Amino acid sequence: MTAASANTPAKVIAEAKARQREDLKQRKDAKGILDPNDVGGRYDAERGLLTTLGGQLREITADDLRQFANHTQRLGKQFTGGITAKQIVDLSMPDRRRRANEEIRFAVPMEIKGNRIHFVTNAGPDSRALRHHVYVAFPSLGAVAASAGQTPALARRLAAGQVQIECDCEDWRYVFRYIATVGGYNAGRPETGFPKLRNPKLRGIACKHVLRTAHMLSQPAALMKIAQMIDLSRGTLDRNATKRVTKAEAEEIAKQQAKQAAWKRMQVESSSEKRERLAAARAIAQARRGERPTPDSGVSQKPTPAQVRAAVADLRKQMDILVAAGQMTRQRADAIIKEAQGD
Numbered sequence: 636m637t638a639a640s641a642n643t644p645a646k647v648i649a650e651a652k653a654r655q656r657e658d659l660k661q662r663k664d665a666k667g668i669l670d671p672n673d674v675g676g677r678y679d680a681e682r683g684l685l686t687t688l689g690g691q692l693r694e695i696t697a698d699d700l701r702q703f704a705n706h707t708q709r710l711g712k713q714f715t716g717g718i719t720a721k722q723i724v725d726l727s728m729p730d731r732r733r734r735a736n737e738e739i740r741f742a743v744p745m746e747i748k749g750n751r752i753h754f755v756t757n758a759g760p761d762s763r764a765l766r767h768h769v770y771v772a773f774p775s776l777g778a779v780a781a782s783a784g785q786t787p788a789l790a791r792r793l794a795a796g797q798v799q800i801e802c803d804c805e806d807w808r809y810v811f812r813y814i815a816t817v818g819g820y821n822a823g824r825p826e827t828g829f830p831k832l833r834n835p836k837l838r839g840i841a842c843k844h845v846l847r848t849a850h851m852l853s854q855p856a857a858l859m860k861i862a863q864m865i866d867l868s869r870g871t872l873d874r875n876a877t878k879r880v881t882k883a884e885a886e887e888i889a890k891q892q893a894k895q896a897a898w899k900r901m902q903v904e905s906s907s908e909k910r911e912r913l914a915a916a917r918a919i920a921q922a923r924r925g926e927r928p929t930p931d932s933g934v935s936q937k938p939t940p941a942q943v944r945a946a947v948a949d950l951r952k953q954m955d956i957l958v959a960a961g962q963m964t965r966q967r968a969d970a971i972i973k974e975a976q977g978d
């Protein structure tokens with residue numbers, strides 16, 4: 636049994652709703668929230684709230700509040716009511732992409748409800764949960780469903796467009812939900828409390844579960860469900876029309892995705908990482924095959940071992956620059972170099 640199907644779809648969905656209720660209760664009971672009025676300058680220092688801005692746990696200062704306000708304004712200008720799956724990956728933090736690739740093996744579409752699809756992912760190895768629930772809303776469903784065209788093509792169009800997202804994990808709750816709320820791409824309850832401890836600089840976009848799900852939106856299993864969502868929208872006036880997968884279908888989707896988890900096309904990687912990987916692979920493969928024409932004859936010439944070593948050294952320098960800039964993890968860079976060398 637997998638995390639997607641250890642229970643029936645109905646029980647899995649009931650579990651998700653219970654978590655939402657518990658999350659809302661905890662938020663209502665929470666103390667020490669830094670709300671928009673505080674960030675706007677009405678904070679009372681006697682409250683003694685703490686932040687990790689600057690790398691150390693300490694009390695919040697007036698300068699911190701100004702920085703928080705600047706970060707919030709930056710986010711508000713960056714997004715306009717939605718974000719694409721491609722942007723979710725491209726703007727994510729490298730360590731979250733690495734963890735999505737290493738730990739999250741599948742994202743199974745469990746239920747369609749209105750313009751939302753409920754996905755279930757496995758949890759990471761250190762999680763107390765068996766699975767996590769990710770929701771993807773498609774704000775433009777109505778417009779796309781009303782358009783002329785075949786459903787499969789419209790499904791691809793919808794998957795590539797703007798989405799809104801939500802996850803029930805703690806990383807999303809305490810690190811990214813505020814960012815999603817300010818950015819207008821939050822599909823769950825709004826979060827107005829500034830993440831003063833877990834993400835005071837408002838970095839990143841999404842957790843590893845959302846990243847895996849965003850990547851899966853372009854894959855057959857998700858596209859089929861998006862197509863079904865379009866058909867549901869076209870066939871009923873009920874804005875909350877619902878369709879669930881069967882237990883057998885959920886198990887099969889999870890099994891196939893887990894089996895393909897190591898495939899290159901299943902790896903969560905940013906556009907820049909993909910470009911670098913493909914360019915590096917082409918350069919090294921070209922050098923190893925001897926596809927370097929001589930200056931005068933145009934005839935391919937076998938590279939010397941020294942030329943191959945030089946090409947690898949150049950690639951390593953490029954990867955070091957990306958790692959230093961925070962655009963790629965060291966593990967990812969080493970994997971690209973290893974692949975290019977043909978090891």
